[in-house]
Amino acid sequence: MLVLRSVSKTYPGAERPALAGVSLDLAAGRTLALTGESGSGKSTLLHLAAGLDAPDAGEIEVDGRRVDGASDAARAALRRDAIGLVFQQFNLIPSLDVGANLAFQARLAGRFDPGWQSELTARLGLAGLERRYPEALSGGQQQRVAIGRALAGRPRLILADEPTGNLDEPTGDAVLALFLDLVRATGAALLLVTHSERLAGLLDARVHLRAGRLG
Amino acid sequence: MRAAVVLGALVSHWRRHPVELATLLVGLALATALWAGVQALNAEARESYARAAALLGADRLARVEALGGGRFPVGDYVALRRAGWPVSPVLEGDLPVGPAGLRVIGVEPLTLPAEADGYGVAPGGERVAAFLSPPHLGLVAAETLPGLAGVAGLPPLAAVGGLPPLAAVGGLPPDTLVVDIARAERLLGVEGELTRLTLPAEAAGRALPAGLAGRLTIVRPEAADDLARLTDSFHLNLTAFGLLSFLVGLLIVYGAIGLAFEQRKPMLRTLRACGVSARLMSLLLLGELMALALVGGAVGVAGGYALAAALLPDVAASLRGLYGARLPGTLGLDPAWWAAGLGMSLGGALAAGAASLWRAARLPALAVAQPQAWLAGRRRTIRAQAALGAVVALAALAAFGIEGGLAGGLALLGGVVLAPALVAPALVAAALALAARRARGALAQWVWADMRQQTGPLALALMALLIALAVNVGVGTMVGSFRETFLGWLDRRLAAEAYVTARDPAEAEAVARWLDGRPEVVARLPILRVGARVAGWPVEIYGAADHATYRDGWPLLASAPGAWDRVAAGEGVLVSEQFGRRGGLGLGDALDVPTPAGPWRLEVVGIYADYGNPEGQVMVGGAALAARWPGLETRRFALRLDPAAAAGLAADLRAAFGFGPEAAIDQAALKAASTRVFERTFAVTVALNALTLAVAGVALLTSLLTLSGLRLAQLAPVWAVGLTRRRLAALETAKTVGLAALTAVAALPLGLAVAWTLTAVVNVEAFGWRLPVLMFPRQWAAMFGLALVTAFAAALWPALRLARIAPADLMRSFSNER
Structure with missing residues (x-):
């Protein structure tokens, strides 16, 4: 589902590469934890996989489609159709209410399913909050909306960047458990970036990044 | 479908930020209104000139007039006809009836050159019989008809049997009656005299017979379009004011779009993350801006129409008093004018939003939303603006040096206004930095430093205020100088009693x-x-x-x-x-x-x-x-x-000879009439001037309102360490008023520079006379007070909101700051 071959990336002005020849293979329906220290290149890898940024060298494939070298429009289409993204900062659209945020990407991809939306809303514990705006939600609630948005279009690949990093441990654990449950229910592959070895242990496999290289 | 979803998300921003939406629309509407209003006045006036110039084919026909003006005997006409000249007689005069008087034009339809007919009164025309035979059908413009209802019994008309039956025809200038020459003689009380003769242009090449050459002269059609030429300067001045107001309004739009872009950056990033291409996003942002420009523009054009309708009586009186030009009492509704107004709104929005649209198109998918960084960016921008100000100053000087004339003068005026406005925020920031360094006590240091920080985001509004105040001082000084000089000059010029x-x-x-x-x-x-x-x-x-x-x-x-x-x-x-x-x-x-x-x-x-x-x-x-x-x-x-006896003598003359009030007039009445014409001449300028200041006030208010949300992040820490919300609100108000005061102080020398440019350059080029610049400290004090009141009024609402804000909202600003 996600294949990286010898991917490198150096940011302008940086002394060393953020990623140096990283290769990785994530099969459909599998979950993979990506761990590492701060600045080890975890988020960079995730951004490159999502087509949010372009690598200096190497190849990236998502669902059999090449990401590196693709046009902005092609990368946008790939994100829309095949990828669900979850960020540490939630990144909800502040001017849309919970219901509209949840449905946003699915409607964008033309795959909005009211039944699945209702089920997601209920399983994420967001029932009754649909008309509220993000600013009126707690951090845990906002992250559940972000997870729901990523899953609503049933993407084949979920990329999550420390989705519980902004939450306290009990809330984070509860949200992650729900997240993994839902990911497995949709059959999507998951690449999850985390600091926590404990959380990494909950996934099918894990890889560790150190100074831009897989260790 | 996809575009609709994205557009829905983009538009949802405005639903949650109605003040910003209002700012943008108000800016667009104000900019368009003032511009469109001025253009409506100009268009109406020019259309009237064109109708006057084309009256009876006057723009294509040559004419024979008395050398030195005035009327000439009808015998001269007969002599020319006998000599084979294809001339047609015209008798013209003013009749003091109706709201603006009536210009009576008597023609003889049977000899009218073919080019002169447009009203069906030439031989074979549908109105010729009614026109020629008593009681002689009269022709007027449709808009003139209502004003003439009920004037038949008034003194000048009662004696001559009232007006003839009237028919409305298109293409006639307002307040003009075309009638058979025999009926015109009765209406005007003239016998055996003519005002001019018209003749086809190709017949104007011959020399007049020897007996007439000393008394009559031939005027070719191209030499006759005086009204348009004489009034050009008047309209150019109006246009310059309209353009200035438009620019001040665009400053609001520019600020509103820039802020909205920064506020929506997180959303734009999320949209990109969700798979929206940069191209689609840019197109939708452009479409959204154009839609807003259409809405704001439509409101603005409607406002412009109302403004023009309100100013039309003064403009019409000015043009009648100064140039004898006649304007209709009501505005026409030309679709081209509406389209041009909307076009200006679209163009202005595009110009104001170009930078933001460009940045959105090139926005990296990983761009971080930084409204605070945007504020810091505005601070950097004021340095760039200062450099731009120097360039504008040089360009204006160069334009004046190379081009000269009225256009060059207006370019210089633009430079005098814009260049210092661009430089001023940097100077104000420098002064505040100095004050911050010298301040004692933590709170004072914070106040000065914070004011300096605010200079960046408020720069656009302060520039708008500076321009409006400077133009206010400049125009006020010019009009005041002119009034004093004019009145002094009248005293000496009207030396007789x-x-x-x-x-x-x-x-x-x-x-x-x-x-x-x-x-x-x-x-x-x-x-x-x-x-x-x-x-x-x-x-x-x-x-x-x-x-x-x-x-x-x-x-x-x-x-x-x-x-x-x-x-x-x-x-x-x-x-x-x-x-x-x-x-x-x-x-x-x-x-x-x-x-x-x-x-x-x-x-x-x-x-x-x-x-x-x-x-x-x-x-x-x-x-x-x-x-x-x-x-x-x-x-x-x-x-x-003896001056004391003048009014009595004038009254006796009027009684003895049946003169109208203008034919026998004492000095005091003549001065009053001249002063009225003078005041009317500048009434429009003064009104536009006041409106520009109002726009600047709105700019300040909307800037403060849109910034008040962002300001919470800076105020929250000060609140957290022990200042009450009420005290913070008072400090915020004081800071805004302080910035406005600094701006007003800077506006004074700038305003005097504007006054000098207006009197020494623009007026000389536009009207041909130069005035001394006089000083009016009381007027300056009033302007200073007005600036402070404007700033206080603008700061009051955000301050009240701050004083009443829930502590939870202030605390949230800690976590929202990114």
Whole structure:
């Protein structure tokens, strides 16, 4: 589902590469934890996989489609159709209410399913909050909306960047458990970036990044 | 479908930020309204000029007129017809009926050249029978008809049997009645005289018969379009003001779009993360901006229409008083004008939003939302703006140096206004930085430093305020200087205590005899006047009596030794300032004054101010003029007498000879009438000036409102360490008022520079006269007070919101700051 071959990336002005020849293979329906220290290149890898940024060298494939070298429009289409993204900062659209945020990407991809939306809303514990705006939600609630948005279009690949990093441990654990449950229910592959070895242990496999290289 | 979803998300921002939406729409509407209003006035006036110029084919026909103006005997017409000239007679005069008076034009339809018909009165036309036979159908413009209802019984008309039956026709200028020449003679009380003869342009190449050449002259159609030329400057000034207001309004739009872009950056990033291409996002942002521009523009155009309708009476009065041009009392609704107004709104929004759209198109998918960084960015921008200000100043100087003229003068004025406005925020920031360094105490340091920080985001609003205040001071100083100079000049120019104008030479003789029997009249000074064309411009030639009234009282800007002696001897001529400038005439230059006996070469021995007169004027010795202009008879007298007796004498004259109020007038009434014309001339300028200041006030208010949310992140820490919300609100108000005060102080020298440019450059180019710049400290104090009140009013609402904000909202700003 996600294949990286010898991917490198150096940011302008940086002394060393953020990623140096990283290769990785994530099969459909599998979950993979990506761990590492701060600045080890975890988020960079995730951004490159999502087509949010372009690598200096190497190849990236998502669902059999090449990401590196693709046009902005092609990368946008790939994100829309095949990828669900979850960020540490939630990144909800502040001017849309919970219901509209949840449905946003699915409607964008033309795959909005009211039944699945209702089920997601209920399983994420967001029932009754649909008309509220993000600013009126707690951090845990906002992250559940972000997870729901990523899953609503049933993407084949979920990329999550420390989705519980902004939450306290009990809330984070509860949200992650729900997240993994839902990911497995949709059959999507998951690449999850985390600091926590404990959380990494909950996934099918894990890889560790150190100074831009897989260790 | 996809576009609709994304557009829905983008538009949802405005639903959650109604103040920002209102700011944007208000900015667009105000900018468009002031511009469209001015354009509506200009378009209406120009359309009227075009209709006046095209009246009876006047723009295509040549004409024969009396040399020196006035009417000529109908026998001259008969002589020309007998000589085979295809001329047609026209009698024209003013009838004081209806709201704005009525210009009566009598024509003879059977001889009208083919080019002159457009109203169905030529032979074979559908109206010719009704036009020719009693009671003679009259033609007026549709908009003139309602104003004439019920005037038939009024004094001037009752005596001549009232108006003829009227029909509305298209293409006629307002307040104009076209009627058979026989009926026109009755209406105007004229017999056996004509105003002009029209003839096809191709027949104008022949020389007039010898017997008529000394009294009549041929005017070709291309030389006749005086109204459009004379009023050009007036309209250019209006346009300049409209453009200035438009720019001030666009500053609001620019600020609102920039802020909205930064506020929506997180959303744009999320949209990109969700798979929206940069292209689609840019297109949708552009479409959204255009839709907003259409809404704001439509409101603005409607507002512009209302503004123009409100200002039209003053503009019409100005144009009638200054140039004799007639405007209709109501505005037309030209679709092209609506389209142009909306086009300006779209173009302006595009110009104001171009930078933000460009950044959105190139926005990296990983861009981080940084509204605080945007504030910091605005601070950096003011340095770039200062550099741009220097470039603008140089460009304006270069434009003035190269182009010159009125366009160059307006470019210089633009530079004088814009360049300092661009530099001012940097100077204010520097002054505040200095104050912050010298401040003692933590709170004072914070206040100064915070004010400096605010200079960046408020720069646009402060620039708008600075421009509006400077233009306010400049225009106020110009108008005030003009008023004082004009009134002083009137005192000396209207040296005689009363003036009387007879209807014809025979009546003038009777008036003279009557006056000689009045013991209170110390002197009766005949005034001769003829019109002529010099270098293509209409010029009035006045013949003055050789009398102490002129020698001692007539205000000369420059004169050669013994000027009045040489004028009296028929060797010298005095020229008006604007005619001198237009013709490049100075003291000692020769001027050929046309007379029936051929050119009369005179030396320019003096230059005098002639404010408010768009035509050129020269003054020669009365006796010398009469000697060179056979048949020129005196119809006007200046009367010297005890000022206390002037009003009584004028009233007696009116009663004895049935004169109207303008034919026999005392000095005080004449001054009052002249002052009214003067005040009307600047009424529109003063109104636009006040509106520009109002726009700047709105700019300040909307900037403060949109920034108040972002400001919470800066105020929350100060609140957290122990300042009450109420105290913070008071400090915020004080800071805004303080910034406005600094801006107002900076506006004063800038305003004086504007006044100088207006009086020494623009007015000279536009009207041909130069004025001294006088100082009005009381006016400045009022302006300063107004700036403070504007700032206080603008700061009050955000301050009240801050004073009442829930502590939870302030705390949230800690976690929201990114």
